[in-house]
Amino acid sequence: MALGHTILAALSVESMSGYDLAKKFADKNGCYWRATQQQIYRELAKLEDESMVIPETIPQEGRPDKKLYHITDSGKENLRQWIAQPSEPTPIREDLLVKVLAGHLVSRPVILKELERRRQIHIEQLSTYKEWYQNCCQNVAELSLPEQCRCLTLRRGIRYESEWVSWCEEAMQMLSE
Amino acid sequence: MALGHTILAALSVESMSGYDLAKKFADKNGCYWRATQQQIYRELAKLEDESMVIPETIPQEGRPDKKLYHITDSGKENLRQWIAQPSEPTPIREDLLVKVLAGHLVSRPVILKELERRRQIHIEQLSTYKEWYQNCCQNVAELSLPEQCRCLTLRRGIRYESEWVSWCEEAMQMLSE
DNA sequence: AGCTACATGTAACGAGTTACATGATTAT
DNA sequence: ATAATCATGTAACTCGTTACATGTAGCT
Numbered sequence: 186m187a188l189g190h191t192i193l194a195a196l197s198v199e200s201m202s203g204y205d206l207a208k209k210f211a212d213k214n215g216c217y218w219r220a221t222q223q224q225i226y227r228e229l230a231k232l233e234d235e236s237m238v239i240p241e242t243i244p245q246e247g248r249p250d251k252k253l254y255h256i257t258d259s260g261k262e263n264l265r266q267w268i269a270q271p272s273e274p275t276p277i278r279e280d281l282l283v284k285v286l287a288g289h290l291v292s293r294p295v296i297l298k299e300l301e302r303r304r305q306i307h308i309e310q311l312s313t314y315k316e317w318y319q320n321c322c323q324n325v326a327e328l329s330l331p332e333q334c335r336c337l338t339l340r341r342g343i344r345y346e347s348e349w350v351s352w353c354e355e356a357m358q359m360l361s362e
Numbered sequence: 363m364a365l366g367h368t369i370l371a372a373l374s375v376e377s378m379s380g381y382d383l384a385k386k387f388a389d390k391n392g393c394y395w396r397a398t399q400q401q402i403y404r405e406l407a408k409l410e411d412e413s414m415v416i417p418e419t420i421p422q423e424g425r426p427d428k429k430l431y432h433i434t435d436s437g438k439e440n441l442r443q444w445i446a447q448p449s450e451p452t453p454i455r456e457d458l459l460v461k462v463l464a465g466h467l468v469s470r471p472v473i474l475k476e477l478e479r480r481r482q483i484h485i486e487q488l489s490t491y492k493e494w495y496q497n498c499c500q501n502v503a504e505l506s507l508p509e510q511c512r513c514l515t516l517r518r519g520i521r522y523e524s525e526w527v528s529w530c531e532e533a534m535q536m537l538s539e
Numbered sequence: 540a541g542c543t544a545c546a547t548g549t550a551a552c553g554a555g556t557t558a559c560a561t562g563a564t565t566a567t
Numbered sequence: 568a569t570a571a572t573c574a575t576g577t578a579a580c581t582c583g584t585t586a587c588a589t590g591t592a593g594c595t
């Protein structure tokens with residue numbers, strides 16, 4: 186139940202509502218895990234059931250009550266156990282590579298157009314990550330451990346996106362010859 | 363239904379049985395898509411239902427009949443349509459990054475050990491991909507289009523794995539100081 | 540005698556996606 | 568007036584994982 190652990194990890198840094206979590210997992214946290222609102226609410230309900238988190242209900246005016254979720258001691262313990270266990274690399278599933286593999290079925294411009302489109306997407310994502318990195322990770326060596334850890338996930342995001350950009354360029358060059 | 367398209371793409375290069383497909387998707391094709399035997403049999407049944415593939419039953423002695431699946435014209439057409447549509451990057455879901463993010467909960471050696479373990483895994487995968495590349499992609503420029511496409515997916519696998527190795531090393535260095 | 544490869548499948552469950560529902564507040 | 572943001576959720580569906588079932592051939 187990796188999504189559960191991911192939510193626990195986020196809550197171990199900072200207590201949040203389902204809404205806050207959903208926003209982060211659609212955006213800031215996207216460099217290590219992506220999840221939708223629906224998944225998060227369902228998983229939070231399960232975690233609450235298992236006493237891994239407790240909600241603090243914060244009444245609000247003119248809006249539904251906000252449920253601020255806190256990680257419990259047993260939630261923390263569970264996370265620690267999970268971290269200590271080995272985990273395997275995520276299986277790769279990439280539409281774009283499948284398309285390239287079947288590229289011989291369509292004319293080259295079709296593939297080239299898609300490669301260019303994707304290159305653009307990764308360039309944008311890359312610049313977003315770089316901006317965040319500038320804002321949060323100056324003088325990494327002097328930051329606290331949790332902040333350093335956060336910077337490492339951003340570093341990975343940066344590496345990942347630049348790799349995609351380079352590969353798209355390589356592929357475009359090979360296929361346009 | 364990306365798995366369906368992935369199977370169609372594989373069959374567009376070469377007709378195969380479910381068993382053959384499963385082996386490839388656990389191994390050779392792992393650099394662009396991973397799927398289990400069970401998924402593949404289920405998906406093949408669906409594709410057959412939709413006339414995207416047709417099985418050719420090959421009787422065998424002392425073994426269950428082999429069903430050699432061929433892609434049909436409408437399967438090819440469906441693939442072409444899918445390739446021409448834009449597709450988004452695969453959402454990232456990485457246990458290891460979640461563990462790093464929650465790294466402040468455990469002692470450093472716990473994280474360092476896991477990073478080293480994963481580094482080793484990626485080094486091995488990298489050398490496998492490099493070997494395949496050596497075998498199939500010499501003089502890339504002179505190969506046929508489908509062969510070139512295959513080499514591009516391998517290039518991506520090589521980039522991906524080396525990136526992981528570098529990141530693991532970077533992370534280990536930062537966290538061991 | 541036991542393992543690996545060949546070859547097919549079913550069943551149950553867990554994770555992820557898509558669509559919909561409700562309703563106030565704030566910004567354009 | 569319309570859209571975006573805040574804040575919660577349900578329902579239905581598809582995709583992915585794990586465990587099990589069956590049976591032969593060939594190798595050690």
